[in-house]
Amino acid sequence: MIVLENVTEVSLDNVREEVAAAIEQGWRFVTITAVDLNENEFEFIYHFHNPEFEIKNLRLTFPKGTVVPSVSGVLFCALLVENEIKDLFHIDFEGLALDYNGTFYTNVDELEEGERMIAPFATFTTVQKNKD
């Protein structure tokens, strides 16, 4: 099975320190990929490049419904990606530098009580009723 090269596993506690350490070492931030693994878990992969085109990846797996610490304090450019993930996967971040509150791509101002959660790219089977 082919997997990505140079993957380091991180956990929710040390994700900010790992990202800050990668930037200190001279890696350039590329993007964050969010994957809907199965019914209970999401996965984030943080990708970094350096001028010689080597790749470094940090993989973070967490159960659905947890609040993930945001790295936009360390990396200003991560805030666009995190807002997009928040809109499409409905994952909450803590500490976002500029928070669009769900209006980045979609047009919902605030979800009221009992409204359907809008998460076009992920499936939530246990959190609320009548969700795809």
Added chain:
Amino acid sequence: MYMTKNVLRNLFKKSATRLYPLEKREIFENVRGALDIEIDKCIFCRACQLRCPSQCITVDNKAGTWTLDPMACVVCGVCVAVCPKKCLHIGKQYRAPLLERGLITHQGTPRVPKPKAAATAPVVPAEQNAEAEVQKAAVATPAPVNTEAATPEISETVAEKPVEADISQAAAAAPEAVEKPEATGTEIETNAEQILETPQAESEKTEVKPDDAEQKKEDLSA
């Protein structure tokens, strides 16, 4: 006053641009304009429907219709490449503007089941009769692939496939069908009830007529 020279010169000089619509530019050879079909060659195998990226083709093989949504088609050319009979082609002229949205339907002749072969079969002993039925089933060509009901049953009545194994549409059924008869070739000849006699069917090929495999099932299982 000062412009007279310019005016006169411009009147008699050739224009710098093409005088459209009197003179139109020639279209290049490979241009992908619009999709078209020759419905008489179509065998309704639905390969174009399965491979279309924008899902704009609908094929009904019972009724024999091929339907295209011209506004959804992106003229990519995948259906042209996979069609086994090469009846689809893309022309150079772009589709004319339409006033309303609609579908284009072409009506062709679907595969019609032939009347029962038992009425016309010669009176022969049971074994030879079974072989004759098997041969007639053997010549069932693309027809089995169209009707979905036929496909699972064909894998049981394995006899037909080796004769038409070279036809590409008999996709899944064919490979399985080919192996079985070879394994049980010799013993079957003696047994009249067993239908799996391909070696005999192969050697005595009758003319290839589109025949209904469902019809055969009824005959063979009876």
Added chain:
Amino acid sequence: MSRTIIPFGPQHPVLPEPLHLKLVVEDEIVSEVIPNLGYVHRGLEMLSRVRDMHQMIYVVERVCGICSCLHALAYCHALEKLYGLEAPPRARYLRIIWGELHRMHSHLLWLGLYAESFGFESLFLAFWKVRERIMDIMEATAGNRVVISTNIIGGVRRDISPENLRWIMNEMDLVEKEFRQLMSTMLKDYTVESRTRGKGYLSKEDAYALGACGPTLRGSGWAIDSRMLEYDALKDFSFEPVVEHDGDSYARGVVRFKEVLQSIGIVRECISKIPDSELSVPVKGNPPAGEAWSNVEQPRGELLYYVKSDGTKNLPRVRIRTPTFANIPPLLVMLKGCELADVPVITLSIDPCISCTER
């Protein structure tokens, strides 16, 4: 000091695609910028759940309307890594020829819009007249002007005949001749220089730390270009990226201008060295489970694809990281402190392709 919020709206003559920026302005100097995207979001990454991996090529091509063939190329690279295939030699050269033609047409489009952003409309149409020759080449060899649909997993679908290759060589000479006539206007004219020099400055450290890519990064002094990875036929040529050190809009314009000339050279080399072989290798069955990653240089920067497969014919995750998405944070930093009339010029200097950004 009065503060006003001026919308640099979704519709603007300068922008090829809709982008909304809220400019907080104090007496004509911009102090803050808040971007708003989402006007062309189509959710194309999710279509991989319903379309199988061969049909996804045609979906992925339509993410961008200017650089479409390179999206398909990156997707095919990622899937070829999963399958463990390699495209045959002639297909690799044809992919580079079409890719570099796409780069030229995109840069010529940008140069035209750039000239229009400071009102120089005759230069705008002069660049687009040169671009029409390249559109003719695409139409004659591949069938369409922009979305050419020639890349498939394992190779290419169409071939270019020898007389077409000779015709392309002739057209490259004509394109170069007409393009060089516009060089002195683009690079040395007084109006152009006074509207672009010193505007939108991005320092070298900022460009790296904010994740910029493409000519935005190369205009600030970094020699980073994904073509140095030497994918496809580029391993037979020596490739050096074009770098400028000033970091302002003028430098980014010069980088793109010189890249057009560089691409003409690459196309000529490819045509003279193209080998003979078959066009594609057959692909059987579903891809094996795993993940793959591919990196291709688009006209706007580096394009990255992450593809995850679980063994069925639908890929559960296709992630596209487009270069304009990475270039928007540097734009927010560049716009601070500039004057209101410079906003269109600076926004255009990163080459925004918003339909790529929002997929």
